[in-house]
Amino acid sequence: MNSIDELDLSEAFKVYAISNTPIFLLKRLRADPATNEISRSFSGEKILAALNELAGVEEKHATDFVRPYVYLVALSKLPEIGYLRAAGDINGVGKWDWFKYIQQVLVESYSPVVRVEIKPPRFSKYTTQFETIGEKR
Amino acid sequence: MRVVLVVCAQSAIIDQQSNALSIINIFQEISSPSFPFAIGGFAIASLITREEDEAENPTDLTLRMHLGNDQIMKANLDVNFQGRLALRHIGNIQGMLITEPGELVVSVNQGTQQLGSWSISIMQIGQPVLTTEATPAIAPLQ
Numbered sequence: 001m002n003s004i005d006e007l008d009l010s011e012a013f014k015v016y017a018i019s020n021t022p023i024f025l026l027k028r029l030r031a032d033p034a035t036n037e038i039s040r041s042f043s044g045e046k047i048l049a050a051l052n053e054l055a056g057v058e059e060k061h062a063t064d065f066v067r068p069y070v071y072l073v074a075l076s077k078l079p080e081i082g083y084l085r086a087a088g089d090i091n092g093v094g095k096w097d098w099f100k101y102i103q104q105v106l107v108e109s110y111s112p113v114v115r116v117e118i119k120p121p122r123f124s125k126y127t128t129q130f131e132t133i134g135e136k137r
Numbered sequence: 138m139r140v141v142l143v144v145c146a147q148s149a150i151i152d153q154q155s156n157a158l159s160i161i162n163i164f165q166e167i168s169s170p171s172f173p174f175a176i177g178g179f180a181i182a183s184l185i186t187r188e189e190d191e192a193e194n195p196t197d198l199t200l201r202m203h204l205g206n207d208q209i210m211k212a213n214l215d216v217n218f219q220g221r222l223a224l225r226h227i228g229n230i231q232g233m234l235i236t237e238p239g240e241l242v243v244s245v246n247q248g249t250q251q252l253g254s255w256s257i258s259i260m261q262i263g264q265p266v267l268t269t270e271a272t273p274a275i276a277p278l279q
Contacts, residue, residue: 031154077153081219112224113151113158114216118181120230121202121209 004042004050007034009063009070016066022098026105029073038074044083047071048090055092068096076106084110138191138198140245140253141223142184149182149227158182158225166258170265172237179233183226183245183253185216193218197248200228204259205239214245235259 012032019025029035038047051071059065075084087093088103147162160182167176181200187193198214218224235241238261244254
Protein backbone atom coordinates (compact mmCIF):
# COMPACT_ATOMS: atom_id res chain seq x y z
CA MET A 1 0.00 0.00 0.00
CA ASN A 2 1.58 3.26 -1.16
CA SER A 3 -1.00 5.80 -0.13
CA ILE A 4 -3.12 6.06 2.98
CA ASP A 5 -6.11 7.04 0.80
CA GLU A 6 -6.09 3.67 -0.96
CA LEU A 7 -7.29 1.74 2.08
CA ASP A 8 -10.79 0.30 1.83
CA LEU A 9 -12.95 2.00 4.48
CA SER A 10 -16.30 0.56 3.40
CA GLU A 11 -16.66 -1.53 6.58
CA ALA A 12 -15.69 1.44 8.74
CA PHE A 13 -18.29 3.54 6.95
CA LYS A 14 -21.00 0.95 7.71
CA VAL A 15 -20.11 1.29 11.39
CA TYR A 16 -20.15 5.08 11.13
CA ALA A 17 -23.57 5.00 9.47
CA ILE A 18 -25.17 3.14 12.38
CA SER A 19 -23.26 4.84 15.22
CA ASN A 20 -25.47 6.80 17.57
CA THR A 21 -22.78 7.64 20.14
CA PRO A 22 -19.08 8.48 19.81
CA ILE A 23 -18.12 5.70 22.23
CA PHE A 24 -19.88 3.12 20.08
CA LEU A 25 -18.00 4.38 17.02
CA LEU A 26 -14.72 4.33 18.92
CA LYS A 27 -15.18 0.76 20.16
CA ARG A 28 -16.08 -0.52 16.71
CA LEU A 29 -13.25 1.31 14.98
CA ARG A 30 -10.73 -0.11 17.44
CA ALA A 31 -11.70 -3.55 16.16
CA ASP A 32 -11.73 -2.50 12.51
CA PRO A 33 -8.87 -4.00 10.49
CA ALA A 34 -8.38 -0.70 8.66
CA THR A 35 -7.19 1.09 11.82
CA ASN A 36 -4.71 -1.70 12.53
CA GLU A 37 -3.48 -1.64 8.96
CA ILE A 38 -2.91 2.12 9.03
CA SER A 39 -1.10 2.07 12.37
CA ARG A 40 1.14 -0.74 11.13
CA SER A 41 1.88 0.66 7.67
CA PHE A 42 2.18 4.41 8.22
CA SER A 43 4.17 6.62 10.53
CA GLY A 44 2.60 9.08 12.94
CA GLU A 45 3.77 11.98 10.76
CA LYS A 46 2.06 10.57 7.67
CA ILE A 47 -1.23 9.91 9.46
CA LEU A 48 -1.15 13.37 11.00
CA ALA A 49 -0.40 14.94 7.60
CA ALA A 50 -3.35 13.05 6.10
CA LEU A 51 -5.60 14.37 8.88
CA ASN A 52 -4.36 17.92 8.25
CA GLU A 53 -5.17 17.54 4.58
CA LEU A 54 -8.65 16.19 5.31
CA ALA A 55 -9.42 19.08 7.63
CA GLY A 56 -8.91 21.54 4.80
CA VAL A 57 -11.07 19.91 2.11
CA GLU A 58 -14.73 19.10 1.58
CA GLU A 59 -15.88 15.48 1.83
CA LYS A 60 -16.42 13.99 -1.63
CA HIS A 61 -17.25 10.38 -0.91
CA ALA A 62 -19.28 8.70 1.81
CA THR A 63 -16.16 7.10 3.28
CA ASP A 64 -14.58 10.55 3.72
CA PHE A 65 -16.91 11.11 6.68
CA VAL A 66 -15.43 8.21 8.65
CA ARG A 67 -11.85 8.69 7.44
CA PRO A 68 -10.79 11.21 10.15
CA TYR A 69 -12.05 8.91 12.89
CA VAL A 70 -10.19 5.93 11.41
CA TYR A 71 -6.97 7.96 11.29
CA LEU A 72 -7.51 9.17 14.84
CA VAL A 73 -8.00 5.64 16.22
CA ALA A 74 -4.96 4.50 14.22
CA LEU A 75 -2.90 7.21 15.96
CA SER A 76 -3.96 5.81 19.33
CA LYS A 77 -2.38 2.47 18.41
CA LEU A 78 1.08 3.95 17.90
CA PRO A 79 3.67 3.55 20.65
CA GLU A 80 3.90 7.35 21.12
CA ILE A 81 1.10 9.51 22.44
CA GLY A 82 2.49 12.74 20.92
CA TYR A 83 0.73 12.32 17.55
CA LEU A 84 -2.58 11.62 19.21
CA ARG A 85 -2.25 14.79 21.28
CA ALA A 86 -1.24 16.80 18.20
CA ALA A 87 -4.35 15.61 16.33
CA GLY A 88 -6.49 17.68 18.68
CA ASP A 89 -4.67 20.87 17.68
CA ILE A 90 -5.32 20.58 13.95
CA ASN A 91 -7.29 23.54 12.58
CA GLY A 92 -10.66 22.57 11.22
CA VAL A 93 -11.29 19.36 13.17
CA GLY A 94 -14.33 21.08 14.71
CA LYS A 95 -16.31 20.20 11.57
CA TRP A 96 -16.26 16.55 12.63
CA ASP A 97 -18.75 16.50 15.51
CA TRP A 98 -17.24 13.68 17.56
CA PHE A 99 -13.57 14.18 16.75
CA LYS A 100 -12.54 16.28 19.77
CA TYR A 101 -14.44 14.07 22.20
CA ILE A 102 -13.00 10.83 20.84
CA GLN A 103 -9.52 12.36 20.79
CA GLN A 104 -9.86 13.32 24.47
CA VAL A 105 -11.11 9.85 25.41
CA LEU A 106 -8.20 8.25 23.57
CA VAL A 107 -5.64 10.53 25.23
CA GLU A 108 -7.09 9.97 28.70
CA SER A 109 -7.28 6.20 28.30
CA TYR A 110 -3.89 5.85 26.61
CA SER A 111 -1.58 3.42 28.37
CA PRO A 112 1.96 3.17 27.02
CA VAL A 113 3.32 -0.24 26.14
CA VAL A 114 7.03 -0.91 25.80
CA ARG A 115 7.98 -4.05 23.90
CA VAL A 116 11.61 -5.13 23.79
CA GLU A 117 13.61 -8.14 22.75
CA ILE A 118 15.95 -9.15 25.54
CA LYS A 119 19.12 -11.07 24.82
CA PRO A 120 19.04 -14.47 26.50
CA PRO A 121 21.48 -15.08 29.34
CA ARG A 122 24.97 -15.83 28.09
CA PHE A 123 25.78 -19.48 28.17
CA SER A 124 29.22 -20.98 28.17
CA LYS A 125 29.19 -24.08 25.97
CA TYR A 126 32.30 -25.45 27.62
CA THR A 127 31.09 -25.54 31.19
CA THR A 128 27.34 -26.08 30.67
CA GLN A 129 26.89 -23.36 33.28
CA PHE A 130 25.60 -19.82 32.88
CA GLU A 131 28.30 -17.21 32.86
CA THR A 132 27.84 -15.18 35.99
CA ILE A 133 27.80 -11.51 35.14
CA GLY A 134 28.36 -9.40 38.17
CA GLU A 135 27.21 -9.55 41.67
CA LYS A 136 25.83 -12.43 43.69
CA ARG A 137 22.52 -12.15 45.48
CA MET B 138 8.11 4.19 41.30
CA ARG B 139 6.11 1.05 42.00
CA VAL B 140 5.91 -2.30 40.26
CA VAL B 141 2.34 -3.54 40.49
CA LEU B 142 3.07 -6.74 38.65
CA VAL B 143 6.00 -8.66 37.26
CA VAL B 144 5.33 -12.09 35.86
CA CYS B 145 7.04 -14.57 33.54
CA ALA B 146 5.05 -16.49 30.99
CA GLN B 147 5.27 -18.14 27.62
CA SER B 148 3.87 -15.03 25.98
CA ALA B 149 2.33 -11.67 26.80
CA ILE B 150 0.13 -9.92 24.29
CA ILE B 151 -1.73 -6.63 23.96
CA ASP B 152 -5.22 -6.89 22.51
CA GLN B 153 -5.55 -4.46 19.60
CA GLN B 154 -9.21 -3.80 20.29
CA SER B 155 -9.26 -3.29 24.04
CA ASN B 156 -5.55 -2.45 24.58
CA ALA B 157 -5.65 -4.94 27.46
CA LEU B 158 -2.64 -7.00 28.49
CA SER B 159 -3.03 -10.79 28.43
CA ILE B 160 -0.47 -13.14 29.92
CA ILE B 161 -0.48 -16.65 28.49
CA ASN B 162 0.87 -19.76 30.22
CA ILE B 163 2.45 -18.35 33.36
CA PHE B 164 5.66 -20.05 34.46
CA GLN B 165 5.49 -21.07 38.10
CA GLU B 166 7.33 -24.36 38.10
CA ILE B 167 9.32 -25.95 35.31
CA SER B 168 10.39 -29.57 35.41
CA SER B 169 12.80 -31.36 33.18
CA PRO B 170 14.46 -34.79 33.34
CA SER B 171 17.69 -33.45 31.88
CA PHE B 172 19.72 -30.25 31.78
CA PRO B 173 20.35 -28.04 29.95
CA PHE B 174 17.05 -27.53 28.19
CA ALA B 175 15.58 -24.66 26.21
CA ILE B 176 12.33 -22.76 26.57
CA GLY B 177 11.12 -21.47 23.21
CA GLY B 178 9.17 -18.44 24.34
CA PHE B 179 9.87 -16.55 27.55
CA ALA B 180 8.13 -13.25 28.21
CA ILE B 181 8.53 -10.94 31.19
CA ALA B 182 5.53 -8.67 31.67
CA SER B 183 5.70 -5.76 34.11
CA LEU B 184 3.18 -3.14 35.10
CA ILE B 185 5.01 -0.10 36.44
CA THR B 186 3.43 2.97 38.00
CA ARG B 187 4.88 6.30 39.08
CA GLU B 188 3.84 9.24 41.21
CA GLU B 189 3.16 12.54 39.46
CA ASP B 190 6.35 14.08 40.84
CA GLU B 191 8.53 11.19 39.65
CA ALA B 192 10.50 11.22 36.39
CA GLU B 193 8.83 10.25 33.12
CA ASN B 194 12.05 8.69 31.83
CA PRO B 195 13.66 6.93 34.78
CA THR B 196 17.18 5.90 33.86
CA ASP B 197 17.94 3.61 36.77
CA LEU B 198 15.40 0.85 36.15
CA THR B 199 16.88 -2.57 35.49
CA LEU B 200 15.62 -6.07 34.84
CA ARG B 201 17.67 -8.77 36.50
CA MET B 202 17.62 -12.53 36.41
CA HIS B 203 19.15 -14.79 39.03
CA LEU B 204 19.48 -18.55 38.98
CA GLY B 205 20.26 -19.68 42.48
CA ASN B 206 22.76 -17.17 43.84
CA ASP B 207 24.16 -16.13 40.49
CA GLN B 208 23.00 -13.17 38.48
CA ILE B 209 22.80 -14.42 34.92
CA MET B 210 21.22 -11.44 33.18
CA LYS B 211 20.91 -7.70 33.64
CA ALA B 212 19.18 -5.34 31.22
CA ASN B 213 18.31 -1.66 31.45
CA LEU B 214 14.60 -0.88 31.28
CA ASP B 215 14.34 2.01 28.86
CA VAL B 216 10.84 3.30 29.57
CA ASN B 217 8.96 6.51 28.88
CA PHE B 218 5.70 7.15 30.69
CA GLN B 219 4.71 9.80 28.08
CA GLY B 220 2.82 11.85 30.62
CA ARG B 221 0.91 8.89 32.00
CA LEU B 222 1.22 7.38 35.47
CA ALA B 223 1.38 3.73 34.42
CA LEU B 224 2.92 1.68 31.66
CA ARG B 225 3.19 -1.90 30.57
CA HIS B 226 6.59 -3.36 29.74
CA ILE B 227 6.94 -6.62 27.84
CA GLY B 228 10.36 -8.17 27.41
CA ASN B 229 10.67 -11.22 25.18
CA ILE B 230 13.53 -13.69 25.30
CA GLN B 231 13.77 -16.11 22.41
CA GLY B 232 15.49 -19.38 23.25
CA MET B 233 15.92 -19.22 27.00
CA LEU B 234 18.35 -21.89 28.11
CA ILE B 235 18.08 -23.42 31.58
CA THR B 236 21.28 -25.12 32.69
CA GLU B 237 20.53 -26.43 36.16
CA PRO B 238 17.78 -26.88 38.73
CA GLY B 239 17.19 -24.09 41.23
CA GLU B 240 15.17 -20.97 41.75
CA LEU B 241 15.00 -18.60 38.80
CA VAL B 242 14.14 -15.10 39.99
CA VAL B 243 13.32 -12.26 37.64
CA SER B 244 13.21 -8.83 39.26
CA VAL B 245 12.61 -5.21 38.38
CA ASN B 246 14.91 -2.87 40.26
CA GLN B 247 15.46 0.82 40.70
CA GLY B 248 19.08 1.39 41.58
CA THR B 249 19.78 -1.14 44.30
CA GLN B 250 16.16 -1.40 45.43
CA GLN B 251 14.09 -4.33 44.24
CA LEU B 252 10.61 -3.15 43.23
CA GLY B 253 9.09 -6.48 42.29
CA SER B 254 10.02 -10.03 41.40
CA TRP B 255 8.76 -13.35 40.08
CA SER B 256 10.19 -16.74 41.08
CA ILE B 257 10.13 -19.93 39.10
CA SER B 258 11.12 -23.29 40.57
CA ILE B 259 13.29 -25.24 38.19
CA MET B 260 13.10 -28.90 39.15
CA GLN B 261 14.76 -32.03 37.94
CA ILE B 262 12.42 -34.97 37.64
CA GLY B 263 13.46 -38.62 37.29
CA GLN B 264 14.88 -39.84 34.06
CA PRO B 265 12.48 -41.94 32.02
CA VAL B 266 13.01 -45.63 32.83
CA LEU B 267 13.83 -47.80 29.88
CA THR B 268 12.01 -51.13 30.12
CA THR B 269 13.30 -54.05 28.12
CA GLU B 270 11.79 -57.43 27.47
CA ALA B 271 13.79 -60.52 26.65
CA THR B 272 12.44 -63.75 25.23
CA PRO B 273 14.52 -66.90 24.77
CA ALA B 274 15.49 -67.58 21.25
CA ILE B 275 14.07 -70.90 20.05
CA ALA B 276 15.94 -72.71 17.40
CA PRO B 277 13.75 -73.62 14.47
CA LEU B 278 12.84 -77.31 14.21
CA GLN B 279 14.94 -79.29 11.76
